[in-house]
Amino acid sequence: MGVVLPILEYEEKIAETVEANSVVVIIGETGSGKSTQLSQILHRRGYSDKGIIAVTQPRRVAAVSVSRRVAQELGVTLGEEVGYAIRFEDRTSRTTRVKYLTDGCLLRESLSNPDLNQYSVIILDEAHERSLNTDILLGLMKRLINSRSSDLKVLITSATLDGVKVSKFFSGCPVLNVPGTLYPVEKLYSRERPTNFLESSLKTALDIHVKEPAGDVLIFMTGKDDIDKMVSKLEEKIQNLEEGSCMDALVLPLHGSLPPEMQVRVFAQAPPNCRRFIVATNIAETSLTVDGVVYVIDSGYVKQRQYNPSTGMYSLDVVQISRVQADQRAGRAGRTRPGKCYRLYPSSVYQEDFLDATMPEIQRSSLAATVLYLKSLNIQDIDILNFDFLDPPSRESLEDALRQLYLIDAIDDKGRITNLGRAMSELPLEPSLARTLFEANELGCLSQALTVVATLSAEITIHKSTTRKKEKEVKRKRQSELPDGAGWGDHIQLLQIYESWDQVNYDPRWCSDNDLQVRSMMFSKDVRKQLCQIVEKIAKGPMDVQSGLKQRKRDPDYRKLRRALCIGYGNQLAERMLHHNGYHTIGYRSQLVQVHPSSVLEEDEAGQLPDYVVYHELINTSRPFMRNVCAVEMAWVSPILKKLEKLDIDKLSGGSGIGTKSKVPLSEAGKPKGEMDATKPDMDNKIQTARERYLARKGGKK
DNA sequence: GAGCACTGC
Numbered sequence: 048m049g050v051v052l053p054i055l056e057y058e059e060k061i062a063e064t065v066e067a068n069s070v071v072v073i074i075g076e077t078g079s080g081k082s083t084q085l086s087q088i089l090h091r092r093g094y095s096d097k098g099i100i101a102v103t104q105p106r107r108v109a110a111v112s113v114s115r116r117v118a119q120e121l122g123v124t125l126g127e128e129v130g131y132a133i134r135f136e137d138r139t140s141r142t143t144r145v146k147y148l149t150d151g152c153l154l155r156e157s158l159s160n161p162d163l164n165q166y167s168v169i170i171l172d173e174a175h176e177r178s179l180n181t182d183i184l185l186g187l188m189k190r191l192i193n194s195r196s197s198d199l200k201v202l203i204t205s206a207t208l209d210g211v212k213v214s215k216f217f218s219g220c221p222v223l224n225v226p227g228t229l230y231p232v233e234k235l236y237s238r239e240r241p242t243n244f245l246e247s248s249l250k251t252a253l254d255i256h257v258k259e260p261a262g263d264v265l266i267f268m269t270g271k272d273d274i275d276k277m278v279s280k281l282e283e284k285i286q287n288l289e290e291g292s293c294m295d296a297l298v299l300p301l302h303g304s305l306p307p308e309m310q311v312r313v314f315a316q317a318p319p320n321c322r323r324f325i326v327a328t329n330i331a332e333t334s335l336t337v338d339g340v341v342y343v344i345d346s347g348y349v350k351q352r353q354y355n356p357s358t359g360m361y362s363l364d365v366v367q368i369s370r371v372q373a374d375q376r377a378g379r380a381g382r383t384r385p386g387k388c389y390r391l392y393p394s395s396v397y398q399e400d401f402l403d404a405t406m407p408e409i410q411r412s413s414l415a416a417t418v419l420y421l422k423s424l425n426i427q428d429i430d431i432l433n434f435d436f437l438d439p440p441s442r443e444s445l446e447d448a449l450r451q452l453y454l455i456d457a458i459d460d461k462g463r464i465t466n467l468g469r470a471m472s473e474l475p476l477e478p479s480l481a482r483t484l485f486e487a488n489e490l491g492c493l494s495q496a497l498t499v500v501a502t503l504s505a506e507i508t509i510h511k512s513t514t515r516k517k518e519k520e521v522k523r524k525r526q527s528e529l530p531d532g533a534g535w536g537d538h539i540q541l542l543q544i545y546e547s548w549d550q551v552n553y554d555p556r557w558c559s560d561n562d563l564q565v566r567s568m569m570f571s572k573d574v575r576k577q578l579c580q581i582v583e584k585i586a587k588g589p590m591d592v593q594s595g596l597k598q599r600k601r602d603p604d605y606r607k608l609r610r611a612l613c614i615g616y617g618n619q620l621a622e623r624m625l626h627h628n629g630y631h632t633i634g635y636r637s638q639l640v641q642v643h644p645s646s647v648l649e650e651d652e653a654g655q656l657p658d659y660v661v662y663h664e665l666i667n668t669s670r671p672f673m674r675n676v677c678a679v680e681m682a683w684v685s686p687i688l689k690k691l692e693k694l695d696i697d698k699l700s701g702g703s704g705i706g707t708k709s710k711v712p713l714s715e716a717g718k719p720k721g722e723m724d725a726t727k728p729d730m731d732n733k734i735q736t737a738r739e740r741y742l743a744r745k746g747g748k749k
Numbered sequence: 750g751a752g753c754a755c756t757g758c
Contacts, residue, residue, distance in 0.1 A: 149757065179756090180756090271753080271754090303753095363754070474758090504758095644750040644751045645752085668751075
């Protein structure tokens with residue numbers, strides 16, 4: 048009560064601007080209340096009478112907590128006038144007028160309803176974070192405001208540095224600035240870049256502890272290793288300080304792989320006369336807000352995962368942060384009172400070296416799923432290679448995606464989406480995993496495949512203990528208790544692990560006893576359940592999805608399942624080289640790779656690994672590795688090799704239309720006429736028969 | 750014989 052949020056002073060201005068324009072960019076600094084107030088302003092002004100007001104968030108927790116707050120402020124029950132929708136959880140009803148949802152959820156909705164005509168207003172919040180999903184939505188919104196006849200209003204909230212760019216994208220739409228309530232943060236720059244930023248952070252942290260008044264310290268590091276080192280060094284140094292020379296200290300690590308009970312420690316009140324040091328990754332930049340922080344130490348680096356489309360390989364690189372990120376980090380010091388930010392780099396680096404904004408995710412990811420999604424939308428003239436993105440991905444990256452989709456039969460040789468591809472896009476999975484499910488259904492091992500696919504998308508890993516001695520103990524124990532994939536590889540091991548968990552009625556203690564994260568196991572269970580529902584919806588009837596052990600007796604070598612994986616991962620195959628256990632990937636550009644040492648894939652009596660394997664991902668760390676590998680057979684691989692020989696990227700990228708005549712893309716301008724005509728209805732014969740067989744089989748079963 | 754930031758359907 049009594050606190051007027053800055054944004055409310057601008058209510059009249061915002062309402063006027065929205066009334067006169069279909070798109071408005073709102074620059075709202077932290078503490079402006081944009082996430083909770085924009086929707087309420089438009090609700091008050093009657094926009095919710097014509098349709099629902101949607102607000103997207105890049106994170107699930109944000110969608111839930113912000114909607115809860117708005118329901119409270121309006122004095123309504125959550126789920127009625129105000130609700131939220133996130134994966135696995137829809138808390139909306141027919142009475143809902145204001146709906147918070149993740150950007151991924153809105154994309155799903157747009158699949159079945161491309162016009163999104165249940166909404167009168169769509170607010171894309173936190174657009175400056177440039178999540179892959181938000182970027183796709185930005186492109187879709189641009190199309191929608193031009194095509195939809197009704198008066199859709201789109202609001203985009205962004206950071207100062209990015210607003211003009213977004214406005215330009217929407218043909219110069221107005222930009223409104225709303226100030227925040229942050230306290231001033233003094234920025235202190237280093238004279239030069241430290242050679243060892245761990246030592247430098249340590250020294251800065253101790254300086255603060257000795258010289259500065261009370262207030263917690265947030266230190267940004269790049270990864271778990273550095274955080275662990277920093278925590279123990281800091282604890283040691285503080286203990287060595289003269290007793291009584293300064294206040295007590297508590298050092299807390301904070302990163303994503305920390306178990307939840309360790310993460311929540313940062314939300315607990317500090318004991319009196321005690322300064323907390325929180326040593327964190329960029330999880331503390333946006334995802335988690337720690338109260339009481341007055342000092343921030345910013346190394347200027349972040350660890351980023353990037354995809355290289357020319358090799359099909361991921362890498363994790365330590366890169367410089369952007370100015371948006373640097374400002375976001377500094378802002379963490381000014382939430383409760385004026386603060387200080389120690390930047391371990393000179394101001395010239397901030398001004399000249401740092402990029403304005405973080406490289407958008409769309410330029411750092413494999414785009415197979417994105418391209419399939421766009422192709423599956425019922426938009427007549429959509430042209431993938433020239434789709435209007437705020438920051439377009441490289442042509443190479445799009446072509447890589449087309450090749451991948453072709454190899455797993457999601458698009459035909461002219462780049463048109465197949466019926467199978469359309470069905471695949473309905474599943475919330477990477478395309479290769481979706482393809483695996485459909486093949487498994489034909490082969491009669493759907494239940495097993497559902498389990499494998501669910502565990503893979505939950506990224507189940509066997510958690511390692513911290514100390515080496517303990518690790519060995521645990522390893523011995525684990526070998527006797529956890530299944531090993533029967534030598535066939537990691538996919539099979541994941542299946543067996545899940546089946547074992549199923550046999551103990553999904554007991555969470557079983558997970559922790561076996562070094563499996565309870566969180567990710569529970570998540571895989573949710574995913575599996577969701578997939579079952581969708582599969583039955585597509586099949587329009589019940590399917591054999593129960594996770595039983597009958598199949599194992601019928602097929603002890605997992606031949607059917609491995610065959611389904613081989614077809615699904617047709618874009619992720621590798622062949623062993625003669626005389627040793629190295630592999631080369633099969634595809635457009637062959638890479639030399641090795642099986643990751645953590646794999647349970649086994650050698651035969653002659654010490655040789657299987658001739659052919661599929662892999663879940665390629666990751667370049669100390670060397671290029673295949674992670675999550677499964678043995679397959681040459682007979683299953685051969686048809687894919689033939690398909691690869693026929694692959695013609697010019698044809699693939701040409702007919703981007705949905706089986707109808709598409710606009711001629713610029714890239715095709717110089718091509719002979721015949722190549723451009725994508726109107727012939729003789730599409731995907733092979734796929735259609737496969738699909739027919741699939742449908743027939745289903746009918747026969749009932 | 751390695752060792753991975755963070756999200757999301």
